[in-house]
Amino acid sequence: MRVLVVEDEPTIAAQLAEALGTAGYVVDLAENGVDGHFQGSDENQPFDAVVLDLGLPRMDGLTVLKKWRAAGRGMPVLILTARDNWHEKVAGIDAGADDYLTKPFHMEELLARVRALIRRAGGHASAELVCGEVVLDTRYSRVTVGGQTLTLTSHEYRVLDYLMHHPGQIVSRSDLIEHIYAQDFDRDSNTVEVFIARLRKKLPEGVIETVRGLGYRLVAP
Numbered sequence: 072m073r074v075l076v077v078e079d080e081p082t083i084a085a086q087l088a089e090a091l092g093t094a095g096y097v098v099d100l101a102e103n104g105v106d107g108h109f110q111g112s113d114e115n116q117p118f119d120a121v122v123l124d125l126g127l128p129r130m131d132g133l134t135v136l137k138k139w140r141a142a143g144r145g146m147p148v149l150i151l152t153a154r155d156n157w158h159e160k161v162a163g164i165d166a167g168a169d170d171y172l173t174k175p176f177h178m179e180e181l182l183a184r185v186r187a188l189i190r191r192a193g194g195h196a197s198a199e200l201v202c203g204e205v206v207l208d209t210r211y212s213r214v215t216v217g218g219q220t221l222t223l224t225s226h227e228y229r230v231l232d233y234l235m236h237h238p239g240q241i242v243s244r245s246d247l248i249e250h251i252y253a254q255d256f257d258r259d260s261n262t263v264e265v266f267i268a269r270l271r272k273k274l275p276e277g278v279i280e281t282v283r284g285l286g287y288r289l290v291a292p
């Protein structure tokens with residue numbers, strides 16, 4: 072899952088990148104509204120969620136959000152607002168924000184809200200994603216098969232996490248590349264096949280189906 076963080080305060084941006092990264096997300100950072108708007112507008116870089124500060128240099132967060140929504144960008148957006156500024160929250164929600172947090176916030180709460188946004192965008196009500204015997208708990212980035220915990224590398228986890236959020240759907244290799252790699256990462260599509268092959272060895276047979284020429288599909292065997 073790929074998250075864009077648009078935040079101009081370096082300390083908060085670094086804390087967000089660190090916490091989201093540890094939670095298994097690929098994080099892209101923008102430190103002003105113009106760069107944030109540009110990154111979030113790129114259809115080749117689809118974000119699964121955006122954390123958007125409203126007080127930004129060069130273009131304020133509310134304008135960024137309005138421009139995205141006017142252009143049909145529908146990704147979940149959580150806005151960060153100043154304390155006690157209730158009209159900013161109202162304006163943000165009216166502009167198309169899906170959720171908000173007031174600064175200062177607890178990182179755990181932000182992570183929970185981001186998880187919930189991504190879950191709901193995929194139509195999942197529960198924090199646990201289930202496919203047959205495979206259970207992925209988004210709260211702890213933990214995967215079990217028949218109750219046994221799986222040991223996964225961060226890239227294996229990201230691949231499985233994306234597939235578990237889109238069960239029964241065909242997920243192409245380029246979808247996976249876009250959602251599991253940072254922008255500056257060497258994106259070799261062969262490595263996706265390597266991660267899939269490793270995951271298949273750890274998962275029950277038949278869970279990850281290959282759809283010839285199109286990609287992969289998660290199925291409950």
Ligand code: CA
Nearest residue numbers: 079124126127
């Ligand atoms: Ca700010």
